[in-house]
Each structure stands twice: as structure tokens, then as C-alpha cells.
Amino acid sequence: MVQKADLVIIGICVGLAAGILIASLVFFGIRWYRKRARLRQRENERSPSTLPIRRNGLNTSVDFSASLSSSVTNGPTEPVQKPQHSWWNNHNKDRFASVSGILRYSYKDIQKGTQNFTTILGQGSFGPVYKATMPAGEVVAVKVLASDSKQGEKEFQTEVSLLARLHHRNLVNLVGYCVDKGQHMLVYEYMSNGSLENLIYNDVEQVLSWEDRVQIALDISHGIDYLHDGAVPPVIHRDLKSANILLDRYMRAKVADFGLSKEELFDGRNSGLKGTYGYIDPMYISTNNFTTKSDVYSFGIILFELITAIHPHKNLMEYVNLASMSLDGVDDIIDSKMTETCNVEEVRSLAKIAHRCLHKTPRKRPSMGEVSQAIVKIKQQRRRLVKEDTMSFVGEDLSRTVSRIECQQLELRRMASIEERPNE
Incomplete structure (x- = not known):
């Protein structure tokens, strides 16, 4: 009788264990199936937007994938x-x-x-x-x-x-x-003021003031910073150049031509070199690895275009490298159309930012967010100087006005004293 009871207990325990095992297998199987379904759904949703693209709007982009x-x-x-x-x-x-x-x-x-x-x-x-x-x-x-x-x-x-x-x-x-x-x-x-390239290099068009150029640089940096750190997943433009920066009627710059852009998905696959000669990161050419810091390099080239009005196809980097040999070397390559109106210290500050963007080691280049903050400081410094100049002018004008009033009061006293003398 005792043996039969033991067998019943053992059978019940084995049954419970088997039931728990089967339930566990079913539970984990359902979880695995749902996880695979979610991953498959994400891949399907992402697939259209992860293809390499290139928009070549008003100017031509060069595709090096076949030749390089x-x-x-x-x-x-x-x-x-x-x-x-x-x-x-x-x-x-x-x-x-x-x-x-x-x-x-x-x-x-x-x-x-x-x-x-x-x-x-x-x-x-x-x-x-x-x-x-x-x-x-x-x-x-x-x-x-x-x-x-x-x-x-x-x-x-x-x-x-x-x-x-x-x-x-x-x-x-x-x-x-x-x-x-x-x-x-x-x-x-529609961007009524066309491309930045046309505004810089076309003599017929209006001359960009230094203030406009700093604002344009800031606008571009904001746009690229959004692509790198604001978009989910991040987006690499891959074809930044002055021809792909368009300006609206208020002269606000907007990034265009997303023809080569791709989402920053590091899957280990390379798609060949693509971009525009003169703006391509040398590290990208040697490694075929394009990152957000490659966009930063291209932006550094655009900054020097704004400063010098020398096109990358016209040996811009040779001029930049020669100018970098001295602290004030950039003064010699400033766009002649704005040499009389620009603030040299601000130009030097922007050139320093551009040099950092062009550092040969990508990891030592700043992020676009850091670049934006540095350009904002240049604008803040400008506002502070303008405010100081205005206050100084107002102070001098007030001083002259007070002095004039004092002179008038002295003259009135003198005239009053003259009028009183005959009565004496």
C-alpha cells in the first residue's frame, strides 16, 4: 500500500514537472516568435529609407563609385x-x-x-x-x-x-x-536666392556681406547637426558643398540635395566612393568608411569658401595650407569683395573652426553641435561689440549735449549780468 502511494506521488511530481516544462517552452516560444515578428516589421519599415540616395538639384554631383x-x-x-x-x-x-x-x-x-x-x-x-x-x-x-x-x-x-x-x-x-x-x-x-555657390562666385549677383556669411555658416551647421543628432536614426548627408546649400528670400540657408544621404546604420557594408571632388574627406577615400565626421570635413571646406571665395576646384586647400603657416595668414586670403567691411578677428575665429573641421584625424574633429556653438559665440561677440559701440556713441553724444547746455547756461548768466549793470 505504501509502495502504491509512493508511485502515485512520484507520478504526480513527474506530471507537474512535465507540465511546467511544456508551459515554459510554449511561453518562451511565443516570446521568441513575437520578437522575430517585431524585428521583421522594423526591417520592413526601415528598408525604403536606408537606401543610398542622391539629389542633384541645380548643380551636378560626381559619383566616384565606378572609377574609384x-x-x-x-x-x-x-x-x-x-x-x-x-x-x-x-x-x-x-x-x-x-x-x-x-x-x-x-x-x-x-x-x-x-x-x-x-x-x-x-x-x-x-x-x-x-x-x-x-x-x-x-x-x-x-x-x-x-x-x-x-x-x-x-x-x-x-x-x-x-x-x-x-x-x-x-x-x-x-x-x-x-x-x-x-x-x-x-x-x-522654391528658394529664390539660389545656391550659395552662385552667390559666392557669380560676380553679377549681390555681394554677400560678412554678417550674411556668418549667419549662413550657422544655418548650415544647424541643419547638419539636426541630421546627425536630431534625426532617428541619424542621417549622413555625404555630399555637402556650396552648390547644395540654397537660400530663401530672407537669405536663410537650407541644406539640399540629399542624393547621396544614408542613414547611419553601421552594417559593415561599403557602397563605393560617392561625393564631389574637393569636398570629400581624405580619410573616407583611404578607408571607404564614411561617418558624420566626414560631413564635418566637407563643412570645413564650405567655411573656407565663405572666407576666401576660392572654389575647391581652384586649389582652395593649397591657399589654406599656405595661410596656416602664420597666425594671421588667413588675412591674406580673405575675399577681396569684403576686406573693407569684415571684422578680421571674427574671420580668424571662423578660420580656426574650419581648421578644426579639417583635422586629418576624424575623431579629433568637432561634432556639428560643437561647431554651431562656436559660431554662435562669434555672433554673440559681434552683438556685444555693436552694443558697446552704441553705448559709447550714446555716452559721447550725451557728454557733448551736457557740455553744450552748460555753455548756454553760462552765456545766459553773462547776458543777464550785463543787463543788470545799467540799473546799478
Whole structure:
């Protein structure tokens, strides 16, 4: 009887243990399945916006992937992208437009707005850019994907996906897009003062004051700082240059041409060298590893363009390196159009920031947030000097006024004393 009871107890214990084991396996199996489902969902959501893209608006970007990548990496080349527009099937297009809030224009609207594509603003490797007035009256810039554009379909897809979620006052705003009648077009806010490159190097255009140049540098730094530290995940522009900085009617600078931009996902895969000659980080050329500090290097080049008005294609870095041999060497390469009006100390301060951005070791370059703070200090110093000058002027003017009043009072006393003498 005792043996049977023991067997019953043992059976119950074994059953409980087996039940607990099965329940545990089911529980952990469900958790694993849900985790895999979440990861798969995130990958699907992220996939459109992690493609390398390049927007070549009013000026041309150079793609070095074909000519230089073979000399840097021996890895397999990227597969050729299919020309089919599978990403832009009707279901995805309508769903994307409703989620992002970006307008989808018809070919007819853009054709009418551009006066049958005659109001051309510029030409890039992506295709031509036109000025358009849309049905609601807004003025926009329309970038049309040329039929022979290299990597255009890929750029088009990811630029819409990326800019749909990036919103900052110093980034050019994507208004809408058009996929109609076999055409692919991107619609942007119209920047009436064109590119920074044109303003610096075109003698016909207005001369940028030093104050404008400092503000432009600050605007650019804010835009890139947002991409690096404000966007989730962070975004690397990869094609910063003066031609890709556009200015609105208030002369506020906005970063444009996100054609080569990619999210900062370090997956160990290289895509070949891409960028524009003169602005590319030398470390990127030697390692094929592009980071946020590579954007910082390109920004340093733009700062020296603002200071010197010497294009990188015209040996800018040779002038900069020669000037760096002395403490005040930058004074000799200041843009001659503003030498009489700029503050030399401020120019030297901005040149120091640019030199830090161009440091040969990427980790020793400042972040864009640190660059923004340094430029803000230059502006604050300017305001303080202006305030001191104003107070000094007011003080001198007040002193002269008091002195004049005292002289008038003395004159009145003298005249009064003269009038009193005959009565005596």
C-alpha cells in the first residue's frame, strides 16, 4: 500500500514537472516568435529609407563609385538595380502619401505649372529642375528624373522616404512628388536666392556681406547637426558643398540635395566612393568608411569658401595650407569683395573652426553641435561689440549735449549780468 502511494506521488511530481516544462517552452516560444515578428516589421519599415540616395538639384554631383571603388575595396560590386517601378505601385504610393502627408501631383498639374517645362532653373545629373506655379498659387521647384539618369530610380525612392520624416527650418522642404505617365518628379519649396555657390562666385549677383556669411555658416551647421543628432536614426548627408546649400528670400540657408544621404546604420557594408571632388574627406577615400565626421570635413571646406571665395576646384586647400603657416595668414586670403567691411578677428575665429573641421584625424574633429556653438559665440561677440559701440556713441553724444547746455547756461548768466549793470 505504501509502495502504491509512493508511485502515485512520484507520478504526480513527474506530471507537474512535465507540465511546467511544456508551459515554459510554449511561453518562451511565443516570446521568441513575437520578437522575430517585431524585428521583421522594423526591417520592413526601415528598408525604403536606408537606401543610398542622391539629389542633384541645380548643380551636378560626381559619383566616384565606378572609377574609384575598385581601387579601394576588392569586395563584390553592388547588383544593378532593376528599372521596374515596383516600389511605386499604386498601393504603396497611395499608402505612402497618406502616411507622410506629402502631396502627390498629377503630370498635368506640373506640366501647366512649368508652362510645359519651359521655366528651367538648372540641370543636374538627376535631371532638369524647373520653376513652377501650382494650382493653389504656391511657387515650387520641380526636379524631373531624366530617362538616362544613373541610379535615378533608387535616388527618387529614398529621397521621398527620407525627406518625408525629416523636418527642420534649415533643410529644404519636400512639398510633393509625381509618378505619372512614366515620369518621376520631386517637388520642393522654391528658394529664390539660389545656391550659395552662385552667390559666392557669380560676380553679377549681390555681394554677400560678412554678417550674411556668418549667419549662413550657422544655418548650415544647424541643419547638419539636426541630421546627425536630431534625426532617428541619424542621417549622413555625404555630399555637402556650396552648390547644395540654397537660400530663401530672407537669405536663410537650407541644406539640399540629399542624393547621396544614408542613414547611419553601421552594417559593415561599403557602397563605393560617392561625393564631389574637393569636398570629400581624405580619410573616407583611404578607408571607404564614411561617418558624420566626414560631413564635418566637407563643412570645413564650405567655411573656407565663405572666407576666401576660392572654389575647391581652384586649389582652395593649397591657399589654406599656405595661410596656416602664420597666425594671421588667413588675412591674406580673405575675399577681396569684403576686406573693407569684415571684422578680421571674427574671420580668424571662423578660420580656426574650419581648421578644426579639417583635422586629418576624424575623431579629433568637432561634432556639428560643437561647431554651431562656436559660431554662435562669434555672433554673440559681434552683438556685444555693436552694443558697446552704441553705448559709447550714446555716452559721447550725451557728454557733448551736457557740455553744450552748460555753455548756454553760462552765456545766459553773462547776458543777464550785463543787463543788470545799467540799473546799478
